[in-house]
Amino acid sequence: MTKLNLYLMGLLWLSNLQANLTVEKFFEHLGRETDKLVFYLHGTPKIEHTITPLCDEPEHYRTERFIFHKLSFANDQIRKLLLNNKGYFHNGHHQCYKLQFKQLKNSLELILIYDIRQIKCVQYQSFKAISGFDGLLIQIEHQLVGSQKLIKNNNLAQEITIGIDYGHGGSDHGAIGLSAQPEKIITRQVGFRLKKILKNLGYKIVETCPEDLKMDLDERTYLINFAESVDLLISLHANHAANKDAMGLETFFGDDQLFKKIAQSSFTNLCEVNLLGNLSKKLADTIHKAVLQEVSDNLTHAYELKDRKVRCSAAQILMGVECPAILIELGYLSNAQEAKKLNEPEYQALLANGIAQGIKNYFAK
Ligand SMILES: [Zn+2]
Incomplete structure (x- = not known):
């Protein structure tokens, strides 16, 4: 050799x-x-x-x-x-x-x-x-002494805390696309409107990062999990796709079906299946429907918010929080027509009203 x-x-x-x-x-x-x-x-x-x-x-x-x-x-x-x-x-x-x-x-x-x-x-x-x-x-x-309450016994807004996550911030601009402003600005503009409406209705609010600063996903979930009893989380986003024709509203929730068990410790009780999936799905369905309704009831000109459905997602913010949570993609910044709409204050107000109505409906049922 x-x-x-x-x-x-x-x-x-x-x-x-x-x-x-x-x-x-x-x-x-x-x-x-x-x-x-x-x-x-x-x-x-x-x-x-x-x-x-x-x-x-x-x-x-x-x-x-x-x-x-x-x-x-x-x-x-x-x-x-x-x-x-x-x-x-x-x-x-x-x-x-x-x-x-x-x-x-x-x-x-x-x-x-x-x-x-x-x-x-x-x-x-x-x-x-x-x-x-x-x-x-x-x-x-x-090991828990008493499990966190997932549903309030009463539906008094004053006793309910809503978490609002603005999706992106600081050097993390999110999607840019054809919009005059990046995703992080759009989600804040819609989010601030949502916060105002919810406060007027009596809800308490916890925000992940109202200042335009970068915040890691696990810092966001930490803030929500250790804030004073957040009852649900709304994470706001706007989408981007290579296909410029793609447009519409998508709402995501986390679900156990996303996971495949590899193995389990043998000595303890089985971990309980996460109970949040069903509640998060209900929240996603209710808000998604209310936003579509609000836009179609109030838009007079030729624009229709396309229904891109409610779906499961392994998004970290949904995986990491301990309350029912959704991630809502308000529209596509890569679509010229939708990017223009997402920049309009009147349209942003419709989106915020729709989400707030969805939250009211979720607790009313
Ligand atoms: Zn985003």
């Missing part, structure tokens, strides 16, 4: 060792009931999962180890975020577990150490993420 052959074989061996899956994005949604770690990957890694009690910890502590084979980081920021320290306890809210990431030679290891008196179960699931990524979700469910 020549030196060259040996060298080539060596290269082949090295390339086989190298990780061929990458973590492109990472989100950490903290909640009162469940914390969700979300990885956006290219491909689905082989996962090795072990549960061991810790010798040097009290007996109610347990360690779960997840080894993601052939996985590494695409993004240096994520690498720093996850590997920069010896592990961390969550900032004040949940002191009952510790996460630790380790980059091994040919894999990524996640070590989760937790108190079984406070953590009910850990499970991991895969899903098809937005923009063609493969998603991996690790859910850490807390």
Whole structure:
């Protein structure tokens, strides 16, 4: 065997060792009931999962180890975020577990150490993420004294808090398209109108970021989950498509059917199926219908808001919040006619009125 052959074989061996899956994005949604770690990957890694009690910890502590084979980081920021320290306890809210990431030679290891008196179960699931990524979700469910109330016993607006998310901000402009203004401005203009209408009706409001600043998706969900009892969330967006003819209203809700269970911790109760899906669907249906109605009742000129239906989505904002939530795409900024409408104050008022009417209808039923 020549030196060259040996060298080539060596290269082949090295390339086989190298990780061929990458973590492109990472989100950490903290909640009162469940914390969700979300990885956006290219491909689905082989996962090795072990549960061991810790010798040097009290007996109610347990360690779960997840080894993601052939996985590494695409993004240096994520690498720093996850590997920069010896592990961390969550900032004040949940002191009952510790996460630790380790980059091994040919894999990524996640070590989760937790108190079984406070953590009910850990499970991991895969899903098809937005923009063609493969998603991996690790859910850490807390033992709860009393479950968060999903539906108010009475429908008094004064006792209901509505979360409004303006979708984008700061350097994150959202869609630009053919509009005079980027998505982040349109969603704020509609959102501020919505806030005013809802306040006049007596509802309390929590906003994710009223100032035009960049805010990560998991920062938004954190704010909503730990704000004083938010009853539902409306995330406002405007759409963009390569097809300039695409137009219309789309409303999304998160649903458990998006997830495929890979495996489950064996020792605890089964995690309950997320109850939010049905309520979020009801909220999406009600608001979608009310917006279409409001526009068709009040627009005199030749413009029809096309019904692009209510659909499921794995959007992070929907996945990360613990209240019924929808993401509404108010129209397409890539369509000339719709972009023009979305910039008109009168049209923005119709959209805001429609959403507010939908919220009233949701609580009235
Ligand atoms: Zn958007």
